[in-house]
Amino acid sequence: MNTKRVTLVFLALVGALLLSSCVGGAAGRGSSWPGLAADAQTAYLSDGLQLFAARLSDGAQVWKYPAKGDAKISFYATPVVLEDGRLVIGSAGTDHCLYVIDTTKVDAATGSPAATCIFKGSKDRWIAAPLVVGDVIYAPNNDGTLYAVSLADGQMLWSLQIGIGGHLWAAPISDGKTLYISSLDHFIYAVDISSHKLVWKTDLGGSVPSAPAISADGKTLYAGSFASKVFALDAASGKVQWETVTKGWAWGSPAVAEDTVYVGDLEGQLYALEAATGKVAWSAQPDGPITGSPLLAGDLVIVTTESGSVFAYSKDTHGQQASWPVSVKGKIYTPAVQAGDRILVAPLSSGAEFLLTALNIDGGVIWNYKPQ
Amino acid sequence: MVWEYFISLFVNTLLWIYDVIGHNFGIAIILFTILIRAITWPLNAQQMKGAQAMQELQSDKEWQEIQKKYAKDKEKLAQEQMRIYKERGISPFASCLPTLIQFPIIIALYQSIIRAMATTPLGLLQLGRSIIFPFLNVESIIPLKSHFLWMDLGRPESVTMFGVAIPTLAIIVALTTYVQSKLTMPPTSNPGDQSAAMTSSMAITMPLMLGWFALTFASGLSVYFITSNLLGIAQYAVTGRANWRALLPGGNKAASARKK
Numbered sequence: 342m343n344t345k346r347v348t349l350v351f352l353a354l355v356g357a358l359l360l361s362s363c364v365g366g367a368a369g370r371g372s373s374w375p376g377l378a379a380d381a382q383t384a385y386l387s388d389g390l391q392l393f394a395a396r397l398s399d400g401a402q403v404w405k406y407p408a409k410g411d412a413k414i415s416f417y418a419t420p421v422v423l424e425d426g427r428l429v430i431g432s433a434g435t436d437h438c439l440y441v442i443d444t445t446k447v448d449a450a451t452g453s454p455a456a457t458c459i460f461k462g463s464k465d466r467w468i469a470a471p472l473v474v475g476d477v478i479y480a481p482n483n484d485g486t487l488y489a490v491s492l493a494d495g496q497m498l499w500s501l502q503i504g505i506g507g508h509l510w511a512a513p514i515s516d517g518k519t520l521y522i523s524s525l526d527h528f529i530y531a532v533d534i535s536s537h538k539l540v541w542k543t544d545l546g547g548s549v550p551s552a553p554a555i556s557a558d559g560k561t562l563y564a565g566s567f568a569s570k571v572f573a574l575d576a577a578s579g580k581v582q583w584e585t586v587t588k589g590w591a592w593g594s595p596a597v598a599e600d601t602v603y604v605g606d607l608e609g610q611l612y613a614l615e616a617a618t619g620k621v622a623w624s625a626q627p628d629g630p631i632t633g634s635p636l637l638a639g640d641l642v643i644v645t646t647e648s649g650s651v652f653a654y655s656k657d658t659h660g661q662q663a664s665w666p667v668s669v670k671g672k673i674y675t676p677a678v679q680a681g682d683r684i685l686v687a688p689l690s691s692g693a694e695f696l697l698t699a700l701n702i703d704g705g706v707i708w709n710y711k712p713q
Numbered sequence: 714m715v716w717e718y719f720i721s722l723f724v725n726t727l728l729w730i731y732d733v734i735g736h737n738f739g740i741a742i743i744l745f746t747i748l749i750r751a752i753t754w755p756l757n758a759q760q761m762k763g764a765q766a767m768q769e770l771q772s773d774k775e776w777q778e779i780q781k782k783y784a785k786d787k788e789k790l791a792q793e794q795m796r797i798y799k800e801r802g803i804s805p806f807a808s809c810l811p812t813l814i815q816f817p818i819i820i821a822l823y824q825s826i827i828r829a830m831a832t833t834p835l836g837l838l839q840l841g842r843s844i845i846f847p848f849l850n851v852e853s854i855i856p857l858k859s860h861f862l863w864m865d866l867g868r869p870e871s872v873t874m875f876g877v878a879i880p881t882l883a884i885i886v887a888l889t890t891y892v893q894s895k896l897t898m899p900p901t902s903n904p905g906d907q908s909a910a911m912t913s914s915m916a917i918t919m920p921l922m923l924g925w926f927a928l929t930f931a932s933g934l935s936v937y938f939i940t941s942n943l944l945g946i947a948q949y950a951v952t953g954r955a956n957w958r959a960l961l962p963g964g965n966k967a968a969s970a971r972k973k
Contacts, residue, residue, distance in 0.1 A: 373833035417833065433833070468833070508856045510834065525837075525856040547852040550834065567841075567852045590841065590852075607841070632838065674835070689835070 373433075374632075375696070376419035376470065377687045379680035380426075383444070384710075386697055387416035387430060388690050393712055394444065394454075395697055397680055400708030406442060408451040414438070419470040419512070429478055429492070431467020439467060439480055439490065459495030463488060470512040472520070474534075481509030481522055487532065499537045503530050511552040511594075516559040516576065523549035529564055531579060541579035545572055551594040551634065554602070556616065563602045563616075565591020571604050571612070573619060583619035587612060593676060594634040596642075598656070603642050605631025611644050611652075613660060623660035627652040633676030636684070638702065643684060645673035651686050653704065665704040670694040683707060718845075719817075723825035725846040731829075732854055739861025742826070742933050746940040749818060750948075756814060757948060766803045773797075819926075819934070826933035830859055830867035866933035880928050882935035887924030889942035894919055896949050896957065 376387040383403055386393045390410030394403040407414060415434035420442075422428055428442040438458035446455040465484035472479045477498060478490045485508060489498040503509065508525035513532075515521065519540060520532045525548040531540040547567030554563045555576065562574040567590045573582040589608030596603045601622060602614040607630040613622045629648030636643040641653045641663060649671050653663040669686060671693025678685045684700040695709035726748070731741040750757075770776050776797060783790035798804070831837040837855070844851045859867045864882070871878040894916035927935040 373835040466832075548837075548855050550837065567855060569852075592838075607838075632834075674838070 372415070373417045374674035374689050375687045376417055376430075377675050377678050377685060377697075378420045378422050378428075379678055379683075379685060380422045381681065384678075384680060384685050384697060384699075385420040385422065385428060386687055386710075387418060387420055388687075388696060388712075389415055389417070391712070392416050392420065392428075392430065392442070393696065393710075395710045397683060397699070400697070400699060400710040402710070402713045404444070404447050404452050404454050405712060406453045406456055408453040415466075418467055421470055421473055421512075423473060429471055429473055431469070431471065431480060431482070433466045433468055435466075437461050437463050437466060439463075439471070439478065439488075439495075441492070441495075457495075459492075460488070460490045460497065462497055468510045472513045472515060474515060474517075479513050479515070479520055481511070481513060483508060483510070485509060485524075485526075487513070487520070487522060489537070501532060501537055501539070503532075503539070508548075510550050514552050514555055516555060519576070521553055521555070521562055521576070523551065523553055523564060525550060527566070527568075529553055529562065529574065529579070531576070543572075543574055543579040543581065546570065547590070550592055554595045554597045554634075556597055557599075561616070563595040563597060563604075565593070565595060565604050565606070567591075569606070571595065571602070571614060571619065573602075573616070585612070585614055585619040585621065589630070592632040596635045596637050598637050601656070603635040603637065605633070605635060605644050607632070609646065611635065611642070611654065611660075613642070613656075625652075625654050625660045625662070627666065632674040636677040636679055638679050638684065641702070643677050645675065645677050645686055647672045647674065649673055649688060651677060651684070651700065651704070663704070667698075667700055667704045667706065669698050716821075719821055720824050720828065721843045721845050723821050724828050724840070724843045725849060727825055727829055728844075728851065728854055728857075729846060729849055731857065732849070736854070736858055737861065738829070738857050738859060738866050738933070739864070739936055742861075742866070742936045743940045745822075746937050747944065749822075750941060750944045753814060753818075754948070757945070758952070761949070761952065763804060766801070770797070770801075770803065819937070822937055823930060823934050826866065826931050829857055830931070830933075831856065832867055861936070864932045864936075866936065867931050869929060870927075870932035870935060882932055882939070883924045883927035886927040886935050886938045886942070887920040889939055889946070890920040890923045891916065893942045893945045893949075896946060 372389060378385045382397055384395045384397055392406045396403055413434045413436040414432050416430055417433045418431050420428045420430045426444045430440050432438045439460040441457050441459050443455045463482040463484055465482055468483050469481045476492045478492050480488045480490060485503055487501045487503055491498055510525060511523045513520045513522045518534060520534060522530045527544050527547055528542045529549060530542045533540050545566035545568060549564055549566045560576050562576050565571045569587050569590055570584045571587060571591050572584045575582055587606040588610050589606040591604055591606050593605055600616045602616050605611045609626055609630050611625045615622050627644060627646050628650050629646035631644050631646055633645050640655055640657050642656055643653045645651050650666040650668050653665040655661045655663055669688050671688030673686055673688045675687045682702060686698050690696055695711050697710035699707040701707055727741055727745050730744050731738055734740050779793040783793060828840055828843060831840040859865050864870045870882045871880045923938055927938060
């Protein structure tokens, strides 16, 4: 009988341990993929419990925030870099904080910059990066609300509940008058900045996890969805101008250059679509699913894949593969970022040797970064 | 890989129920629990039968005699016990099996709920890859509506009253687990009855443990616990095995005395 009791207690403990080990919402490395941004001198990487800054010239760590991981704080959103050196980023942790981090004030003792939780009025976490226009932060939250917050003092200026069920995971984009916001609830929403009212919404047949792209003239939006389609929408009315079927879910934001729209899908296909018609100009198949937005760097279209590769294709030669690919140890879901003459790639920390790799435009590795 | 397939099966079944009933994840969990209970009904019935047989054995004259006779010879005692088990067709582990099966189900259900909720981009990617039912149109289902009554099923639950966060689901889970445990306790009059002492101990530890699970983990798991407990209570009641007097203070001994 005692054996039975011991067995039950043991099973209970094992069960508790197994349950504890699979808490999806818990903050930690590897719970989602990192956010990556850069300015002229520094790369910024949000990777779960901490936000890291690495010097672009040699990959040396500049700082990390917080100095020690805090279970309540978690960062996955792409940090927004302001001209004055400050960063704006929301926490995906239980603190629900929208942080402004002053990178010019780094504490010598802790090695961390001064950070202020300027707004914590949301009901849920921040997965999406905000958009900062002038003195206003436009921040979509996982509670389905778009918050307009003063950058100066964190006061909420206005808020707008968008759609049913929310799940806003992508940063808004704007033409200066209108905010365009995509949602997992299958819709893209247009919100008038001055009146704070919804102008239109368009159903894309499936979740839209990434931000739409806007044409140079501001008249057309391009977005992919889980309906395995890429759409062109009239920015004024939201009316669908064309739609093109992709092999898999179109996860990342499209990239637009001149008359071509570039987008990848989860079946590992990269498409170059004619911006006017949606007709496939050329396509390429790197070695794995693509979740990130293609990076346009000069003549190159650079994509990262889940297989841990960085592929580059020539725009001018209609998708001819450049001398790349480069492989890193780990899966890459985050889009590559260009900073000067460097291409930055950030693999998923779980299983990766380095959190950040800087490449030159020929695909050569300049440095690798590992947090200190 | 087998475990992953098991999780995918749970996720797909949950999503299918969710889709069929009109996109209510709370109801989907309840119906899924009923399904699991229906599948494991024979096992639970076996447990009830096994537990009762073991309990009856404690007051059996021959059983008590061998306990005294071979008190100092553990090996011989074990042999004699096995003989009696064999003669009377009792499996001493029959009552353990449903408990053993419960744990992987709880863990799989928890992982399924978390995966279906897809709270991060990586989670959403994983959910998309978990689809094995070809008829499931997951594009139209995502994202799941995680709210049910006052709960967010992907997160631990509490209700704030007068500025105090009260974990109502954890309390209900602990209470229903306690009630279920007590109802299954057979009457006993033997103070040295090890089995009764253990059952009594489990009637306290299990509610506390499941209550702690409910307090710590996604409230969708609590919905499973509560539904499962209520169905368990109903199963005991329907089969006439529920010992309702055990819920009263001293009720178990009183019932035993009456039985005599």
